[in-house]
Amino acid sequence: xxxxxxxxxxxxxxxxxxxxxxxxxxxxxxxxxxxxxxxxxxxxxxxxxxxxxxxxxxxxxxxxxxxxxxxxxxxxxxxxxxxxxxxxxxxxxxxxxxxxxxxxxxxxxxxxx
Amino acid sequence: xxxxxxxxxxxxxxxxxxxxxxxxxxxxxxxxxxxxxxxxxxxxxxxxxxxxxxxxxxxxxxxxxxxxxxxxxxxxxxxxxxxxxxxxxxxxxxxxxxxxxxxxxxxxxxxxx
Numbered sequence: 001x002x003x004x005x006x007x008x009x010x011x012x013x014x015x016x017x018x019x020x021x022x023x024x025x026x027x028x029x030x031x032x033x034x035x036x037x038x039x040x041x042x043x044x045x046x047x048x049x050x051x052x053x054x055x056x057x058x059x060x061x062x063x064x065x066x067x068x069x070x071x072x073x074x075x076x077x078x079x080x081x082x083x084x085x086x087x088x089x090x091x092x093x094x095x096x097x098x099x100x101x102x103x104x105x106x107x108x109x110x111x112x113x
Numbered sequence: 114x115x116x117x118x119x120x121x122x123x124x125x126x127x128x129x130x131x132x133x134x135x136x137x138x139x140x141x142x143x144x145x146x147x148x149x150x151x152x153x154x155x156x157x158x159x160x161x162x163x164x165x166x167x168x169x170x171x172x173x174x175x176x177x178x179x180x181x182x183x184x185x186x187x188x189x190x191x192x193x194x195x196x197x198x199x200x201x202x203x204x205x206x207x208x209x210x211x212x213x214x215x216x217x218x219x220x221x222x223x224x225x226x
Contacts (some may be wrong), residue, residue, distance in 0.1 A: 004155070009153060015209050034214060043117075043119075043223075044203070046214035046216070089155070089156065
């Protein structure tokens with residue numbers, strides 16, 4: 001049973017436009033959410049996170065929105081750049097949990113020049 | 114900046130061979146993790162450690178074993194490799210459990226023929 005779902009395996013966006021990546025979760029105990037970015041042949045790198053006490057967190061071009069009632073979060077990238085082309089993983093955890101993070105299956109973002 | 118190293122980056126090996134995937138980190142993190150990932154799929158936790166001489170199995174059943182004799186070193190061993198073990202293996206560490214970001218190595222791409 002997949003507790004973190006990224007239903008779009010791929011997304012293509014024109015350079016300069018907004019990229020919106022979506023993630024849904026089913027476990028209401030999750031209270032901390034993260035986005036990771038992964039280039040081919042490299043490990044994932046941490047991008048941005050949000051605690052369940054917030055509904056928005058912003059870091060430069062990246063903003064994560066959390067809708068707890070809908071169990072949904074999204075990552076907005078504005079403006080999108082070709083270097084943003086990568087696989088983006090959503091992850092969630094229960095603070096203090098012994099098992100760290102539960103990951104989604106990822107969304108391949110392609111930013112077209 | 115996170116410093117976590119995995120060797121080898123790529124490994125092609127025949128069925129029945131014993132292999133050890135190396136993972137080392139220089140950050141002094143107590144928490145270390147092994148994830149397995151197949152293309153287009155989520156990362157699955159297969160082992161984790163909260164410190165020296167502490168190891169636990171993760172969510173995904175794995176025939177591999179791990180050891181944690183030193184804080185900085187967390188090797189993964191397969192006693193007898195099989196084609197079903199073909200996958201990417203990602204090592205990670207973190208400062209705290211629960212929601213703290215993981216720092217990943219670049220992974221080992223294992224192919225068992």
